[in-house]
Amino acid sequence: MGESNQPPDAWETPQRILIILAHPDDPEFFCGATLAKWASQGHHLSYGLLTCGDKGTKDRSLSSSDLCSIRQQEQRAAASIIGVEKVNFLNYEDGYLIPDLKLRRDVTRMIRMERPDVLVTCDPQYFITPSDRLNHPDHRAAGQVVLDAVFPAARDHLNFIELWRDESLEPHIVREVWVSLTDRPNVILDVTPYWETKIRSLLEHKSQIGEPDKFFERMKNAHTQDSTTEQPRYEEKFRRLILG
Numbered sequence: 001m002g003e004s005n006q007p008p009d010a011w012e013t014p015q016r017i018l019i020i021l022a023h024p025d026d027p028e029f030f031c032g033a034t035l036a037k038w039a040s041q042g043h044h045l046s047y048g049l050l051t052c053g054d055k056g057t058k059d060r061s062l063s064s065s066d067l068c069s070i071r072q073q074e075q076r077a078a079a080s081i082i083g084v085e086k087v088n089f090l091n092y093e094d095g096y097l098i099p100d101l102k103l104r105r106d107v108t109r110m111i112r113m114e115r116p117d118v119l120v121t122c123d124p125q126y127f128i129t130p131s132d133r134l135n136h137p138d139h140r141a142a143g144q145v146v147l148d149a150v151f152p153a154a155r156d157h158l159n160f161i162e163l164w165r166d167e168s169l170e171p172h173i174v175r176e177v178w179v180s181l182t183d184r185p186n187v188i189l190d191v192t193p194y195w196e197t198k199i200r201s202l203l204e205h206k207s208q209i210g211e212p213d214k215f216f217e218r219m220k221n222a223h224t225q226d227s228t229t230e231q232p233r234y235e236e237k238f239r240r241l242i243l244g
C-alpha cells in the first residue's frame with residue numbers, strides 16, 4: 001500500500017499530542033471525536049486551556065470564580081471520558097484573551113514543557129461561520145498565540161531567552177500542527193465510531209449545554225449531509241501543517 005493511502009493520523013509510534021484552546025469544552029466541541037480516537041489508539045494527550053471559561057453563564061447568582069471552578073471540574077470530567085492524561089489551566093480571563101507577548105511566553109513555556117509531536121489548536125482567521133454566526137474572539141486569539149508560540153518562539157532559544165536560561169526549558173520543534181475550527185480544511189476524518197464518546201464528554205459540560213436531551217438530539221443530527229439518521233456518518237475537519 002502506497003504512502004498516499006495512509007490516513008494522515010496513521011502514526012507508527014505513540015505520539016505526544018498537546019491540545020491548546022481557549023475554553024473548557026473547546027477541545028470536545030471542536031474535535032472531541034478525533035481526540036477520543038487518538039487516545040484509544042495509545043497516543044498521549046494533554047490539554048492546555050488558556051482560560052477557565054469564567055464568563056460563560058447567564059445565571060446571575062454565579063460569580064466568575066464560582067463558575068471558574070465549576071468549569072474546571074466539568075473539563076476534567078470530560079477529558080477523562082476522552083482519555084486525556086493531563087489538563088492544565090493558565091486561567092487567563094475569559095472573553096478578554098489577547099495574543100500578546102506575555103501569553104505567548106506562557107504558551108511557549110507549555111510547549112517546551114510538554115514537548116508535543118503533534119499540537120492541536122484552532123484557526124485564528126475564522127471570523128464568521130457558514131451559518132453567519134460570529135466566532136468567539138478568544139478562539140481567534142488562542143489560535144493566533146498558539147501558532148506564534150509554535151513558530152518561532154518554541155523553536156528558537158533566543159526567543160524568551162529566560163525560559164532557556166532561567167528555567168532550563170530547551171527549544172522544541174512541533175512536528176505537526178492540526179488546526180481545528182477552520183473553514184479551510186485539508187484533512188477530513190470520518191470519526192463515526194467515536195461520536196458517541198464525543199457526545200458523552202460534552203454532556204459533562206453541564207453548565208454549557210442547556211437541556212441534555214435536546215443537546216443529545218442536536219449532536220446526533222450533526223451527521224454529514226450524505227448520510228441518514230438511520231445510518232449516520234460524522235466528520236471532523238482540520239488544517240494540518242507539517243513543520244518538522
Ligand SMILES: [Zn+2]
Nearest residue numbers: 022023026136
Ligand atoms: Zn470556546
